[in-house]
Amino acid sequence: xxxxxDVYMATATRKARSRRYLMCRPTHFDVTYSINPWMDPxxxxxxxxxxAQWKGLHDLxxxxxxxVALVEPVPGLPDMVFAANGATVxxxxxxxxxxxxxxxxxxxxxxxxxxxxxGWAEVHQAEYVNEGEGDFLFTGTEILAGCGFRSDRRSHDExxxxxxxxxxxxxxxxxxxxxxxxxxxVLADDEIMYNPAAFSLKSREMLADRFxxxxxxxxxxxxxxxxxxxxxxxxVFLPRAATGLAAxxxxxxxxxxxVELTELLKAGGSVKCCTLELRA
Numbered sequence: 001x002x003x004x005x006d007v008y009m010a011t012a013t014r015k016a017r018s019r020r021y022l023m024c025r026p027t028h029f030d031v032t033y034s035i036n037p038w039m040d041p042x043x044x045x046x047x048x049x050x051x052a053q054w055k056g057l058h059d060l061x062x063x064x065x066x067x068v069a070l071v072e073p074v075p076g077l078p079d080m081v082f083a084a085n086g087a088t089v090x091x092x093x094x095x096x097x098x099x100x101x102x103x104x105x106x107x108x109x110x111x112x113x114x115x116x117x118x119g120w121a122e123v124h125q126a127e128y129v130n131e132g133e134g135d136f137l138f139t140g141t142e143i144l145a146g147c148g149f150r151s152d153r154r155s156h157d158e159x160x161x162x163x164x165x166x167x168x169x170x171x172x173x174x175x176x177x178x179x180x181x182x183x184x185x186v187l188a189d190d191e192i193m194y195n196p197a198a199f200s201l202k203s204r205e206m207l208a209d210r211f212x213x214x215x216x217x218x219x220x221x222x223x224x225x226x227x228x229x230x231x232x233x234x235x236v237f238l239p240r241a242a243t244g245l246a247a248x249x250x251x252x253x254x255x256x257x258x259v260e261l262t263e264l265l266k267a268g269g270s271v272k273c274c275t276l277e278l279r280a
Contacts, residue, residue, distance in 0.1 A: 013253060014188075014233060014234040014253045014254060014255070015233055015234055016064065016065075016232045016233050016234035016235055017232060017233045018065055018066060018067070018232075019061075019066045019067070019232050019277060020066070020067040020068075020069065020277070020278040020279075020280065021061060021066060021067070021068050021069070021275050021276065021277055021278065022068075022069050022070070022071055022083050022086070022114075022275075022276040022277075022278055023054075023058055023068055023069075023070055023071075023083050023274055023275060023276070024070065024071045024072075024073050024080050024081050024082075024083045024086075024274075025051065025054065025070065025073050025081070026047060026050040026051050026054050026073070026078075026081035026264065027047070027051070027073040028047070028073055028074070028075055028076070028077065028078050028080070029045065029047045029050040029051070029078050029081055029263075029264070029267070030045055030047065030078045031043065031045050031078070031266050031267050032078065033103050035101045035103060035104070036175070036178050036268040037175050037176050037178075037268075038176070038265065038266065038267065038268035039266070039267055039268055040266075043266055045263065045266055045267075046263060049263040050081070050263040050264055053259075053260055053261050053262070053263050053264065054081065054261070054264065054274060056259065056260065057237065057259050057261065057271060057274060057275075060237065060257065060259065061237075061275075064232070064235060066232065069118070069278065071083060071086070071110060071111065071114045072110070072114075074106070074107070074110050076106075077104070077106060077107050077110070078267070079103070079104055079107070079267060079269075080107050080110065081264065081267075081269070081273075081274060082134070082264075082267075082269045082273040082274060083273075083274060083275060083276040084132060084133040084134055084181060084272055084273050084274065084275055084276045085097055085099070085104070085107070085131045085132045085133070085134040085179075085273070086107060086108070086110075086111035086132050086276055087111050087115065087132045087133070087276060088130075088132050088133050088136040088138075088143075088159065088163075089276070089277065089278050089279050090138050090143070090163045090165065090279050091163070091279060091280075092120070092121070092122065092279070092280050093122045093124075093162060093163055094115045094120050094122065094123040094124070095124055095125075095126055095130065095132075095136075095158075095159060095162050095163070096108055096111050096112050096115065096123065096124065096125040096126065096132075097111065097125075097126060097130055097131050097132040098125060098126040098127070098128065098129050098130050098155075099129070099131060100129045100131065100150050100151075108125060112125060124162060126155055126158060126159075127155075127158060128151075128152040128154045128155040128158055129150065129151055129152040129155060130151050130152065130155035130158070130159070131150045131151050131179060132276065133181060133272070133276055133277070134146075134150065134151075134179035134180065134181050134273065135147065135150055135151040135155075135179055135180045135181070136151075136159060136180070137180060137181060137184065137185075137186050138165075138186065138277075138279070139186050139189060139190055139192070140186075140188075140189035140190065141165070141166075141189065141190060142165055142166040142167065142168055143159060143160070143163065143165055143166070143167045143168070144167075144168050144170060144180065144184065144186070144192075145159060145167050145168065145169050145170065145180070146170050146171075146172050146179060146180025146183075146184075147169065147170070147171055147172070148171045148172035148173060148200070149172055149175060149178040149179070150178060150179055153169065156169045168206065168210065170184075170199060170203040170206065170207070171199065171200040171202065171203045172198055172199060172200075172203075173198065173199055173200045173203075174197060174198045176198075176223075177195065177198040177222070177227075178268070179273075181227075181228055181272045181273065182198075182225060182227060182228050182268075182273075183195045183198035183199065183222070183227055184198075184207075184227060185227050185228070185229040185230070185231065185236075185238075185272065186231065187215075187231045187236060187249075187252075187254065188231060188233050190211070191211075191213075191214070191252075192207075192211050192214050192215070193214060193215035193216070193217060193227060193229075193245065193248070193249075194207060194211075194214055194215075194216065194217065194227065195216070195217040195219075195222040195227055196208075196216060197219065197222070198222065215245065215248045215249070215252065217242075217244070217245055218244050218245075220244060221242040221243075221244045221245045224239050224241040224242050225239050225242075225265055225269075225270040226238055226239055226241070226242025226244075226245045227242075227245070228269065228270035228271055228272045228273055229242075229245075229270075229271055229272055230271050230272050230275050231254070234254060234255055235254070235255045235256075235257055236249050236254045236255065236256050236257065237257050237259050237271045238256060238257070238258065238259065238270075238271060239258065239259060239260075239261065239265075239270050239271065240258030240259060240260050241258075242258075246258065259271055261274070
């Protein structure tokens with residue numbers, strides 16, 4: 001078989017699963033403070049450009065048949081567009097975030113209210129600092145949980161008890177990749193891609209042992225937030241500039257779709273940051 005045939009056959013075996021996502025329009029998007037290395041209040045931002053880019057992502061999801069719910073943006077909370085940070089949802093259970101920085105603390109109340117009004121029965125706010133799917137990524141069998149810059153290590157035990165699934169604790173070591181979802185992406189059940197340089201030595205060893213066939217990102221792809229990606233099992237949505245990762249994904253049978261979210265990257269977020277998966 002040719003390489004092209006191999007890729008075609010692998011792609012044919014990948015199946016997208018209809019997902020339900022929660023997103024938040026960047027109506028109030030701006031960078032007025034700095035809580036990660038990507039944020040510089042001196043850099044001009046455009047809420048209009050951010051909204052247009054965000055809408056492109058939203059419409060892409062809808063066009064592929066995914067169900068997208070919206071939480072109302074709150075004035076004075078410019079980072080609320082990063083809905084992934086608002087909670088973690090597994091098997092109908094909702095663990096709402098508790099943010100580390102005062103600039104984002106009030107977002108938690110908005111997410112608590114949304115889930116309760118939407119009829120989710122088991123909704124609980126984390127006791128320890130826990131920044132939702134920014135640091136908690138579900139593989140289908142376990143939760144990969146990050147710490148080192150945002151979420152408290154104790155929140156990993158709290159999540160394991162609340163959800164009743166195993167949690168693998170990973171330590172982030174590079175402040176540019178301050179959330180787990182900036183350094184690692186779940187592609188399908190027990191398949192991931194990640195940036196080894198973003199993790200402590202012990203965590204790199206754990207990941208290599210647990211996921212020996214993972215896709216490894218180059219420094220260039222990591223630097224354009226290529227790992228802040230989202231997969232529906234077949235289609236992988238990632239920053240357009242992450243061309244190396246896109247090529248590796250094609251070789252594994254995925255369909256990479258480049259998205260332009262450069263305006264939101266000024267606040268340290270991209271595809272995954274904008275998208276919280278609602279697992280009923």
